[in-house]
Amino acid sequence: MAKETKKRLEQLGGKVVDEISKKENPSIDIPIRSLANTVYDPKTRQIKLGDKVSKRYFLNVAHAKSFMQTLLVAAATKELVDGGAHTSLRDLFYMLKRTLPNSEENTFDDQSESDPVIVDLEVALDVLREQLNLNADIRGRVVGNVTVEDRGDEINWGKMGSGGWAIPSNMEEVKFNKVKADYILVIEKNAAFERLHEDKFWQNQNCILVTTQGQAARGTRRLIQRLSTEHKLPVYVFTDADSYGWYIYSVIKFGSISLAHVSDRLGTPNAKFLGLTLSDIEEFELEKFTIKAEEVDLKRAEEMLKYEWFQAPEWQRELKLMLQKKYKAELESLSGKGLKFVTEKYLPKKIKNKEFLP
C-alpha cells in the first residue's frame, strides 16, 4: 500500500519536472470538489466525484502560491511515507509553515490553508489521507467478538471494558484476525451504545456494536466498510429520528458531498436503516416523547427531499412526515417504554422481520 502511494507521489513530481525540462508552464491537475461536480451513481449507490478537472499552473499569479503549496505538502507526505511516520493535519501545518526568504509572505498562514491542499492531493493522487500517513480525528468506538492486529498489538474487542475499543483514524493497516458476528449495528449515540453494551446485546445477538458518536469519522466509516465487504456482514444503522440522524446514515451508506472522491473506500452501499423512523413513533405510540422540530431541522429535511440518494419512496415518506408533523425523536425516547424495551423488544423485532429502510 505504502509503495503504491509513494509511486503516485513520484509520478506527480515527475510530470511537473518533465514539463519544466520541456520549458513548458508546469501544472498540476486537481479534480474539482464541489456540489456541481458531484454525481450520484444509482448503480453503485455512491456519491461520486464528476470528471471536471482544474489545472493549477505555476506561471499564473492567481495559481502560483497554491501550486507551490501543493508541492510542499506532496513532498512532506512523501517523507512521512518513506519514513513510516504518521502525523496529524495540525502537525503537518507546523512542519510546513515558514516565512519565505526576503519577504513577509508565509508558505501557509494558517491551517485552513493547508487542510484543503491535503484534500486536493488525495483527490489528485486518488489515495486516502490515511495512506499519506496523515491522521484525521479519532472518534467512534466498537465492541464485539472480534480480534484485530494494530501496529503489532493483538486486540480483542470483547475485552476492552465498558468503553469498547477506540477506532483509530487510520484503519488501513489494521488486520482482522478473527471475526465472529452475524451483523453490525451502528449507533449514532454513545449513550445508547453503552446501554446496549451493558445489556450484553452483542453477546446475546452475536453482533458487532459500533458507535459513531455523531457524524461518522473517516476511521469509523472505513472500519464499517471493511468489515462489511471483507467479512460479508450486513450493516444496520440506528440513529435519532431527525434529519441530522438520517443524514449520518446516508453518509455511511452513500458517502458525503465534501469527500465524494473517497466514497468507494468509505461508503457502505449495502447498509440498511433500522431506525428511528417517524413511522416507529406512530407504531410504538411514542408521540408523547417527541420533541418539536427546530427551523434548521425542517430546512435540512427540505434539502434532503431533493437529494437524488433520498428519492426512495420510504425516505420521501419519512421526510414529508417530519415536515408535516414538525417533530423529531431521540433514540432515548424508546426508554419511555421501559429500560429493556430497546434491547429485548424493538431491536430483535426489527432485525428478525427485516423492517428496514433502504
Next chain:
Amino acid sequence: MADKNVTAEDLAKKMREVSVAEFFEKNRHLLGYENPSKSLLTIVKELVDNSLDAANEAGIGPTIKISIKQLEEDRFKITAEDNGPGIVEEKLSLAFGKLLYGSKFHRLRQSRGTQGIGVSGAILYCQLTTGKATKVISSTGKAIHEIELMIDVMKNEPKIISHKEEKNPDKWHGIKIVMEAEGRYTEGKQSVLEYIKQSAVANPNAKIIYDGPNGKTTFDKVTNEMPVQPQEIKPHPYGVEIGILRRMISTSSSRNMTGFLTSDFSRVGRGSALEMCKVAKIDAGKKPQILDHSETERLYKAMQTVKLMSPPTNVLSPLGEKLIEEGLKKEVEAEFFVAVSRSPAVYRGNPFQVEVGIAYGGKLPLDSTAQLMRFANKVPLLYHQSDCATAEAVVDTDWKRYGFSQSSGSLPQGPMIVLIHFASVWVPYTSEGKQAIADYPEIIKEMKLALQEAGRRLSIYVRNKNKMRDKHMRRQIFERYIPEVAESLHKLTGKDKKKIIEELEVITKKNVKLEEEKENGEGNKEEA
C-alpha cells in the same frame, strides 16, 4: 397663579430691552463658545477669517501670525497679526467693541463671516472668562493706534480703557490683536492646528505662521495669484425669506411696488413685477413701506409663483482646480491629487458652486475610512460632520465603482482625503454654530456630480498603479516560489535541485517578458 402679590405693573417694571451683547452672554453656545477647547478654536477661527478677508479684499497676499501661549492650566494669551489694510481710527473701537456691527451683514455676497459677531464675540468671551480687556493695534499705513477695549454689555457699546498713538516709520499696515481667554488646548481632528492647516489648504496665497504651545509651524504660500473677488448681488425672489422681505420693505427707498421689486431684487423686470403685484392683489403703484402684514405675506407667496430667470452665477469666488490641488499638495503628503470645479448652480434663488479635491495614497493611512475636509466659502468646518450635506454626498456616492470598498451608510475605505468646498452668497447652515451645510437636493446633486468626476479620474490612476504593481509582483512572486518548488520536486523525484531552479528561472523570465509584451501591445484593451 402661585404668587398673588405680583401685579402686571410689577412685571412691566421688570421688562426691558435685552441688548445683543447681553443675549450673547447668556447664549454663547450658539456662537461656538460652548466648551473651553471649542472656545479657543472659535477665537482663532474668527481672527484668522477676519484677517484673510481683510487682506484679500484689499488685494494683498495675506501674511498672518497667530500665537497661543499657555499662561495657566486653563488660561491662554492669543495674539494675531495680519498685513491687511487696517481700520481707520474712527471706526476702530466700533468694529471690535460692538456686536452686529460690520461691513458684511447688509449685503448678499460670498464671504467668510456674515453676522458681524465674529471678533467682538471673541472679545466679549475673553472679558467674560478672564475679566481682561483686549488690546487692538491698527494702522492704515499712517500712525499706529493702540487701544485697549472692553464691551459694555448692557449698551452693546465699546468701552475704551486706553488709547495710544505712535509714529509709523516703517509704514506698517494691518491689525494686531492681543487677548486673554479661558480655554483648553488640544491637537487633533477638531483643534486650532487643524483649523489653521485646513485654512492654509483653502488659501494657498496666504502665509500663516502659527506659534502654539507645542512649537512653531509655518504654512507657506504656494501662489501669488489673488482669488477672484466675489461680487455683491441683490437677493433673488426665490431665495428670500419672509423676515428678510419685511426688513427690505421697511428700509426700501422706492416710491412704488414696481420700483421696489425691480431695483431691490435681481432678475425682476417690469413685467415680472407687475405680475407679482397682480397675483398678490396689491396695487403696483402702492408705496411699499405701508404694506400691511397680510399684504406682505401675499407678496411673499406671489414672488415664488412667478417664473424668473436664475440669478447671475458669475459672482462667486471659487478656489479653482489648480489651487485646490496645490493647496492639498502643500499640506498633505499624498502621491496623487485631483480637483474638480463644477459650474455654478442655484438653490432657492442663491447661486452656489461646488468644488471637490482628492488626495490619495502616499503617507495617508491605508486601512481607515477616507478623511473629509469641508469648507464653506473657504472656511474650514470642523464640527458636526455627520449632519453636513458634504458627508451625505460622499456617503451616497458609489465608491465601489471607483475601486474602493465602502460599507453602506459610510465613507469609503482607503488612503485618501476628500475635500469639498461650497461657495455661495448665502450658505445654508443647519444651525447657528455654522458647522454643517443643509442638504438641499440641488446642493447634494452638485456635490455628487463633482465627487463622481473626481472618483473617475482617481480610479484611472489607481488602476494603472495596480497594473504596474502586478507586473512587478508577478516577477517577484515567481522568483520567491522557485526555490520552494525546486526543493519539493527534488524531494519527490530525486532530480537535481540546482538544475530545476535554473530551468524554472529561464521559463519564468520568458513568461514575464511575454506577458509584458502582450500587455503593452494590447494597451487598454486588457481586461480590468
